Amino acid sequence: MKAVQHIAYKEISESIKFSDIEKPSINKNEVLIEAYAASVNPLDIKVLTGKLKMRKNYTLPAKMGYDVSGKIIEKGENVTNFNIGDEVYAYVDKQGAFAEYVSVKQNIVSLKPKNTTFEEAASLPLVSLTATQALRRGKLKAGDKILIHAGSGGVGSVAIQMAKTTGAYVYTTTSTDNVQWVKALGADRVIDYKTEDYKTIVKDADMVLDTLGNKYTEDAFKVIKKGGKVITLVGPVDKETANRMKLNFFARTYLAWKRRKVTKRISEKAAYYSLVLLRPNSRQLNEITKQVESEKIKTNIEKEYPLKDAINAVLHVANGRTKGKVVIKIK
Template identity: 35%
Template sequence: MKAVVTMKYGSPEMLQLREVDKPVPDDNQVLVKVHAASLNKGNIVMLRGEPVLARPFIGLTKPKHPIPGGDMAGIVEAVGKNIKDFQVGDEVFGDLSASGWGSYAEYVVAPEKALVKKPRNLSFEEAASVPMAAVTALQGLKKGNIKQGERVLIYGASGGVGTFAVQIAKAYGAEVTAFCSEQKKETVESLGADHVYDYKKEDLTNHTARYDLIIGVNGYQPISVYKRALSQAGRYVMIGGSTEKLYESMFLGAWHSLFGKKKMTNLLQRANKEDLEEIRKLLEREKLNPVIDRVFPLNDIQNAFRYMEEGHAKGKVVITI
């Protein structure tokens, strides 16, 4: 089969399309013919090997998993004898980040816990854009203890995680304010955000509104700015971001949380089948609509990564296989 393989850290040129052996499922695995996959910030980390803090998990000197790719959607081609939830011909989607990665390939094997049934109202490309970003958004909102009727701010609302966070917060009954670039305001407004600001024109430092929950996607602002924008008992959750921002949320966030009722923390996303099932139900009820910016074929994977690294994508970047 054809697969994208990377044997060392570096630039997108490290991603090579090669012929490799087709995987064979064991008794507890499903073999899936992959129709589409997608890119997330985690894929960039695995390509570059940065930040170095991630290397104990992704490989100290070279990639631990030579075939990258976490999100995927496809059709079940074979099942192990212990598989109960799926059968040959089922359309599925899932997140392979906790089970060996490998979705940038024509076929992949996965445990049942990594997959759920694909909603019938979604294409394979749409389904592949969902798992990691949507579950990250859901877990961030849950960690922030989102409640109906609360005022929620999504800062960085136009990327993969942000577009899902806006929609999930609305599905939970929140009043949603979003910050993004001017070019992406129309997209974010179409997702149901109640208020949308251009972050270059509306400085959060001088922003007068206060929020019960703030999701800082990539944590662009200093933590003190987010703290100021919280209500008296507000919560801040940072999702992604630089090593500097991660340390800031871990240590300064913990320090700020010791005094007063405001709580500040960060999220480490983990693949979770129950959360993905919740996302699937929201998709089927059309409470969530994936936002896809661009679609690349597998043999153009290098340009897909270059485009992703530019940081201008509205929603997700998808790979067709």
Template identity: 30%
Template sequence: MNEANATASGQPFMEVPATTLAARVHQFGGPECICVETVPTPAPGPGQVLVQVEAAGVGPWDGWIRSGNSALPQPLPLTLGSDLAGVVVAVGPEVATLKVGDAVFGVTNSNFTGAYAHYALAQASMIAIKPDALTAVQAASVPVIAVTAWQALFDKGHLKSGQTVLIHGGAGGVGAYAIQFAKNAGAQVITTASAKDQDYVRGLGADRVIDYKNEPFENTVKDIDLVVDLVGGDTQDKSFSVLKPGGFLVSAVSNPDQDAAARHGVTAFFFLVDVTSAALTEIAALVNAGKLTTRVGPVFDLDEVGQIHEILDGKQPRPEGKMIIKMR
């Protein structure tokens, strides 16, 4: 891509190719439904920017969308992927916060589609300036899972310094960020994890780690201000008994039992993440201050997308860390 002279508006201009490679599905199904093909490069509309994608993050929701199991309507054909990091190469109308040449990270849109491509449209309200401390590959691992953790703790769970939070599934992607955010906020952090992950979650800042396979958490903790549920099922059901009256149970997995919440005098609910520039900017500041670490897993090429989705479907072992597609 060649940078040309600045435009009359003062914005730099980048030459954008007419077509782009993208990993798309024309029908819902297994990994074999994905094809990497050449498509017209999209032009940004109002509130949008065009990003030259350097790296795209992979999440379980990509597999749900591909297979037709998304909770959201997904018109076909579509390009998969939501998490991305790259450089803004064109700006649509009504965008005042970003300019051509900005290095950014975030998600594409509220449908969580479009990022598995060399060029992708993104809502300007869902991306932010990339942390200087992170490479594009590292930055692409952050948005959805980090904002989920942030909103569970602060926007939904109203966590404050001095309170105690129990995070179920602390070694997972969302859980790892939740531990770090909570510790940075001055909370007492308890988490459940397997024995093999205890050192990892302690290194993230957990004050106490419960081996959920050998130590029933409901028998050993009490008076919890906030439970962040990233597991669901029986773990969620048993969490009501450890909360103090007036406490919160926030689940990113499933809808809690409202009758149980009423009996225990607590507030409990399920939420879907809403990735915003404001949340991403807060997270970027923590990264740049050295208060947040990322965990990147294997890095793939775009033409390996079928293998990635076999991993998502459980047909190959799931690696530790977030899988990333690096655009070559």
């Protein structure tokens, strides 16, 4: 089958290869999906640039891609939730979505929303699950004020819609070119970071969803109220998460040193701080399907590329400033 592989840690254009590889087999708890579409995420760029190279069992060459949509063409003997021919989508935690066929555990697959194309469905799993898990970690509720950074990005654009459905007041940051588009998503106050300083506008927020990291993680504590929450996707690993990861003493000590500035900010604001590490969750994806079908969440695809041109799709995302999602059309 045709697939995109990660072959080296070099410049991105030299790290990816369009290959013919063996079609995956399935075990008794998996389904085989004939892929119709996949989408590119910043996480794919992190993989290519070596930021996740220490992950267990990750060796090159490796298949790429986390988001897939398509039709089930085979199922294992223990699969009872799906039938051959079902149209599905999934966040593929073991990667492999940039290919003609993808094997996936049945417990992380969901039926795709009936009112979406395969391309639209493929744009959803990673970003919508990330937004869901982040907002739930922060226990966002009606009446809360939340700042969501990078409102035109994949996670940000979905998180805005979810937060508004919850009944929260939403601040978000974006560039001048995207202000009107982000307003249309429902954000209450769109901050043009090229002309405005969000730190002078956002005051006493209940929660910040930090999608940018670095100085933005530390500065998040300047805009939350006493006892507020900072939920990060890219900031330092918090103590609770480090313990859940079952790291050894030396690793936990190093991470404690890395987050020392954040630890000081937590203490000053009596704040709650947490790093969200995305986990596949078909129950949550089923809920997202309902939200999409009821039009509480709408997708936005900036550009589509054919599978043979997947390298340019990845480079598009690597260049940053993507408005919504970039999708690879496979079939």
